[in-house]
Amino acid sequence: MTSQTLSGGCQCGAVRFRIHGKPGESSVCYCRMCQKASVSHALILVSVRGNEVEWTRGEPAWFQSSNAARRGFCAACGTPLAYDAPDGLSLAVVALDDPEACPPTVSYGVEGKLSFCDAIPSLPERHTMEDADAAGFLATLQSHQHPDRDTDTWPPEDDHG
Structure with missing residues (x-):
């Protein structure tokens, strides 16, 4: 991955972000905590430690998922967006507008991988x-x-429902 600007956000558009710089390692995590946080068999995260992260619309709500980490999500639609731990902030790859820009290169928490994965x-x-x-x-x-x-705006001004 080269230096770039990546954008992303939640499903409803209430929270949007932009990453300035070269994201770090992207990983898929199968641990039970990531499964529950994403309501999926795994969560794919990309490290943005050392990058500027700009919340361009709204900000995530945070849940302290352990004594060491918190997870950011959209309070309006529930989309998982971020994982903040002592080693730095990571963002959900699938929340990126172009998730293909950050393919995972390593798997973590494989002891929690579900048998059908x-x-x-x-x-x-x-x-x-x-x-x-x-x-x-x-x-x-x-x-x-x-x-x-x-x-520029969301929802579109002509959307009344």
């Missing part, structure tokens, strides 16, 4: 639009999710 890549794959029921449902869906880019 290694089988996930071998599961049969389908594109969403291949399922007629899903395609019909999605044709009527009105997303209120913030787009994967910075916006």
Whole structure:
């Protein structure tokens, strides 16, 4: 990864951030605490220690998840955003507008890895639009999710619901 500016934020757009500089190591963590914090089988974090992190819209709420670490999240929609520990701040990679910019290079907490994790890549794959029921449902869906880019305002001024 080269020096860059990366942006990201929560699902509803209430909290947005920007990272200035070269992010550090990106890791996937399978520990039970990260599983619960992300409500997923793992949490992917990128270290931003030594970088300037700018909260460009709102700020995360914080939960002290242990005596040594706290976790930042959007108080409005619950999106996990940050992990702050004695070794520095890390941000959730999937909260980045371009998560592909910080692929994980190491796994931690593998003792907590759920038994089905290694089988996930071998599961049969389908594109969403291949399922007629899903395609019909999605044709009527009105997303209120913030787009994967910075916006001047959110929600859009013409959004009344």
